[in-house]
Every structure is written in C-alpha cells, then in structure tokens.
Amino acid sequence: MRELTMDDVKAAVKGGSVYAAGGGGWPDHGLEIGSAAITIGKPKLASVDELPDDAIIVTATAIGAPAGRDWEMRGRDYIRAVELLMENFDGKVVGVMTPQNGMSSTINGWLPAAALDLVVVDATGDMRAHPTGKMGSMGLAARLDFQTIQVVVGGRRDTGSYLELVVKGTPAKTSTILRTASDMSGGFIACARHPLPIHYIRQHAAIGGVSKAIELGKAILEVEYKGPEAVMRAICEKTNGQILACGKVIHNDVMYSGAFDIGKIVLDVSGTPLTLHVMNEYMAVDDAHGKRLTTYPDVITTLSVKTGEPVRVGDIQLGMELAVFSISKKYIPLSSSVRDATVYPEVERALGISIAEYALNPDC
Incomplete structure (x- = not known):
C-alpha cells in the first residue's frame, strides 16, 4: 500500500x-x-x-x-x-x-x-x-x-x-x-x-x-520532449499495442442522445475510408471493405499525429490528422463484465454492428 x-x-x-x-x-x-x-x-x-x-x-x-x-x-x-x-x-x-x-x-x-x-x-x-x-x-x-x-x-x-x-x-x-x-x-x-x-x-x-495506467503515463511523460513519434512509440512498446492506420478525418456524425454520444467517425487513409464506430468510446473499427480490424474489449484510441496525445471523441474535427491505435484484448486484464453476454445487445442495437461475437470469442 x-x-x-x-x-x-x-x-x-x-x-x-x-x-x-x-x-x-x-x-x-x-x-x-x-x-x-x-x-x-x-x-x-x-x-x-x-x-x-x-x-x-x-x-x-x-x-x-x-x-x-x-x-x-x-x-x-x-x-x-x-x-x-x-x-x-x-x-x-x-x-x-x-x-x-x-x-x-x-x-x-x-x-x-x-x-x-x-x-x-x-x-x-x-x-x-x-x-x-x-x-x-x-x-x-x-x-x-x-x-x-x-x-x-x-x-x-x-x-x-x-x-x-x-x-x-x-x-x-x-x-x-x-x-x-x-x-x-x-x-x-x-x-x-x-x-x-x-x-x-x-x-x-x-x-x-x-497501476498499469500510471506506469503507461510515466512512460509517456519520460519521452514527451522528444516529440509525437517518440510518444506513440512508447505507447506501443509499453502496451504491446499497434498503430492500425493514419489518416485525415473526413466525416463525423457523432451526436449526443440520451446521455450517450453515438455515431461514426471516418478517416481518409491513403484514399480509402476507415470507419470508427462510437458509443461514447470507440467500440470497433472497419476498413473500406467492411472488414473488422479491432473490436471492444480491445483498446481503441485516436492519437494526434502532431502531438502523439490521445484525442477525445468530443474534440475531433474535420481535417484532423489522427493515428488509430489498438491493443488486443489478449494483452490487457479482462474482467467478468467482458465475458457477460448480457451487456452487449444494448450497444449492438445502438450501433447496428456486432460486438459480442468477437468479445466473447477467446480465440479472436
């Protein structure tokens, strides 16, 4: 203690x-x-x-x-x-x-x-x-x-x-x-x-x-003076995470509704769209062909290309250059909530996508 x-x-x-x-x-x-x-x-x-x-x-x-x-x-x-x-x-x-x-x-x-x-x-x-x-x-x-x-x-x-x-x-x-x-x-x-x-x-x-959040924060603070690439590299190394893609925000229809922020944010990644599904937080990412790249309970975060810092959903604006970062669920401690099938239908209905089939599959 x-x-x-x-x-x-x-x-x-x-x-x-x-x-x-x-x-x-x-x-x-x-x-x-x-x-x-x-x-x-x-x-x-x-x-x-x-x-x-x-x-x-x-x-x-x-x-x-x-x-x-x-x-x-x-x-x-x-x-x-x-x-x-x-x-x-x-x-x-x-x-x-x-x-x-x-x-x-x-x-x-x-x-x-x-x-x-x-x-x-x-x-x-x-x-x-x-x-x-x-x-x-x-x-x-x-x-x-x-x-x-x-x-x-x-x-x-x-x-x-x-x-x-x-x-x-x-x-x-x-x-x-x-x-x-x-x-x-x-x-x-x-x-x-x-x-x-x-x-x-x-x-x-x-x-x-x-303590894991504190340890990650200390690793970020140690390298901030070196610039955004050093910050993103430290985040990846400390968490076993990866940058999935970098692109410019071309669409954001996230709206407040009933104490939730719900919608989609789309990035232009080398001429192809990358879609981030939002319900308060990022819950899934699909590529241009609808292929799922990452899904809750994976950690999904947008990082500013200019600073390396995480960017809140509520602060995202058209034209922003963002990196989409993800940590696979196999690298984070999982609670019993993640394995509870009853928590997913409400979110799936709101977003119109599947989450449970990934979250509950230990092989994914």
Missing part, C-alpha cells in the same frame, strides 16, 4: 487517456480532481491482496457522455455520492475502485477516498473505458439475485438540474435509472455503486488496472 502523489495524478491522466478509448472524461477534470485529492488528504493505493476478504469496496465514477455540454459536477459531488451510499449501506465501506480507466475516470475515486479516509483499490471494472454501467459491473449485470445500491449526485445548480438520487434493486434496472438521471442533470453526473467484498473483486475485476 502506498501513498498517491501529484506525480501519480499526472501519470494516471496520461496513461488513462490512452485506455480511455476516446471517452472516459476529460484530462483537465482528472487533474483537477486528482490535485484536490492529494491536497485535502493522503489517498493510498492498495492491492487486492492487502485487504481482508470481507472488506467492502464501492465503485466510484461518473456517468454520462464525453460530449455533453450542459453539465456541472463539482469535486464535492464525488464525495457526496460515496457518503450517500455509505449512509444507505448496512456495513463498513473500506475502499473505492473505478469501473474503468479514462482521461479522468482512472482517478475519480481518489477524492472521496482522501476525504472519507478510504483506500483506492488497484483494480478496475474494465481495463478500458466503455459506454454503459453494465460493462463495468464485473459480471453483476444479469444477476437477479443481487440487490445493489447505486447513487448519483450532480447537475447545474443555476438551472435547477442538480440531483441526488439513491436507488436499490438489481444492477440492470438501477443502471438504467442512473443513465436517465445523468441525462436529466445535464449529461454527466458523479456516481457511487455496488458495495462488494474484496474477495469478489479479486475474482471478477481487471486486477492492477490503476
């Missing part, structure tokens, strides 16, 4: 931005929340083996769409969400974890951990960012025998959209309610959910997800 520092905050945002897959929040938000965490307390990163089997861990994160524009979420909203869950849970909460890596989501739980004297657990519900809460629920999405608690807090105070909501029930039903609340609050909202014993986390989470 070690104390997290400002160097860890910077590295977690850098590395988390690669695993963000085009979503997972905002770098500035991550730096702001992380800086606040180490200012008000001394959050500690704990491995899953450093806590007793019955230690209760809560998932702390945010829900919404990266391109949402009408939201307000303050640092105290993250703290309040965890507080409300603890008030409604009959037991002692020991730590927090994140359901995914991201530009800010890698460290969303650090602030409530610092404020409430909890530990940050080095595990993630999914190694990369994903669009639905079910995809980071560590195999709970389809369980009818598990009654969870989910909390959301946030929204613009000046427009009256601020909400505090506590719901109890099955993960599937409560997750749908929380997504609606996020949309009503302006598109992005703080969340705490799923109090679980650490022995469950050990079996079902992506273990070491936070």
Whole structure:
C-alpha cells in the first residue's frame, strides 16, 4: 500500500487517456480532481491482496457522455455520492475502485477516498473505458439475485438540474435509472455503486488496472520532449499495442442522445475510408471493405499525429490528422463484465454492428 502523489495524478491522466478509448472524461477534470485529492488528504493505493476478504469496496465514477455540454459536477459531488451510499449501506465501506480507466475516470475515486479516509483499490471494472454501467459491473449485470445500491449526485445548480438520487434493486434496472438521471442533470453526473467484498473483486475485476495506467503515463511523460513519434512509440512498446492506420478525418456524425454520444467517425487513409464506430468510446473499427480490424474489449484510441496525445471523441474535427491505435484484448486484464453476454445487445442495437461475437470469442 502506498501513498498517491501529484506525480501519480499526472501519470494516471496520461496513461488513462490512452485506455480511455476516446471517452472516459476529460484530462483537465482528472487533474483537477486528482490535485484536490492529494491536497485535502493522503489517498493510498492498495492491492487486492492487502485487504481482508470481507472488506467492502464501492465503485466510484461518473456517468454520462464525453460530449455533453450542459453539465456541472463539482469535486464535492464525488464525495457526496460515496457518503450517500455509505449512509444507505448496512456495513463498513473500506475502499473505492473505478469501473474503468479514462482521461479522468482512472482517478475519480481518489477524492472521496482522501476525504472519507478510504483506500483506492488497484483494480478496475474494465481495463478500458466503455459506454454503459453494465460493462463495468464485473459480471453483476444479469444477476437477479443481487440487490445493489447505486447513487448519483450532480447537475447545474443555476438551472435547477442538480440531483441526488439513491436507488436499490438489481444492477440492470438501477443502471438504467442512473443513465436517465445523468441525462436529466445535464449529461454527466458523479456516481457511487455496488458495495462488494474484496474477495469478489479479486475474482471478477481487471486486477492492477490503476497501476498499469500510471506506469503507461510515466512512460509517456519520460519521452514527451522528444516529440509525437517518440510518444506513440512508447505507447506501443509499453502496451504491446499497434498503430492500425493514419489518416485525415473526413466525416463525423457523432451526436449526443440520451446521455450517450453515438455515431461514426471516418478517416481518409491513403484514399480509402476507415470507419470508427462510437458509443461514447470507440467500440470497433472497419476498413473500406467492411472488414473488422479491432473490436471492444480491445483498446481503441485516436492519437494526434502532431502531438502523439490521445484525442477525445468530443474534440475531433474535420481535417484532423489522427493515428488509430489498438491493443488486443489478449494483452490487457479482462474482467467478468467482458465475458457477460448480457451487456452487449444494448450497444449492438445502438450501433447496428456486432460486438459480442468477437468479445466473447477467446480465440479472436
């Protein structure tokens, strides 16, 4: 168990931005929340083996769409969400974890951990960012025998959209309610959910997800002064990832709808189109002939050719020169969520493409 520092905050945002897959929040938000965490307390990163089997861990994160524009979420909203869950849970909460890596989501739980004297657990519900809460629920999405608690807090105070909501029930039903609340609050909202014993986390989470993001971030920071090619090379080498193609953005129809960003981004790669399917994050890439090149749970990220830095879906503009980067799922820790067939139909319907046949096939 070690104390997290400002160097860890910077590295977690850098590395988390690669695993963000085009979503997972905002770098500035991550730096702001992380800086606040180490200012008000001394959050500690704990491995899953450093806590007793019955230690209760809560998932702390945010829900919404990266391109949402009408939201307000303050640092105290993250703290309040965890507080409300603890008030409604009959037991002692020991730590927090994140359901995914991201530009800010890698460290969303650090602030409530610092404020409430909890530990940050080095595990993630999914190694990369994903669009639905079910995809980071560590195999709970389809369980009818598990009654969870989910909390959301946030929204613009000046427009009256601020909400505090506590719901109890099955993960599937409560997750749908929380997504609606996020949309009503302006598109992005703080969340705490799923109090679980650490022995469950050990079996079902992506273990070491936070430290892997920090390690990647440190590798990026070490070479940034050398320029974009050095950054992209470091990312590839550290993750066993690869650059699939480089091209110019010629089409972007991603639109906000019901707390999701959904659509396609098309690159011109040497005169042929490359299509990236988006639901908050990049979920799949097809070549000009419709051949699938990479699919969730692979990490799929766009990198700026000019800087080597990851580019958010919400920041992509026509004419941008981007590199499409991918890490095969065989090189990342996979949680039980990835192997849960029930999390895919919602995303497949929204995008009109197949994902499950790849995600659930161990040979792909």
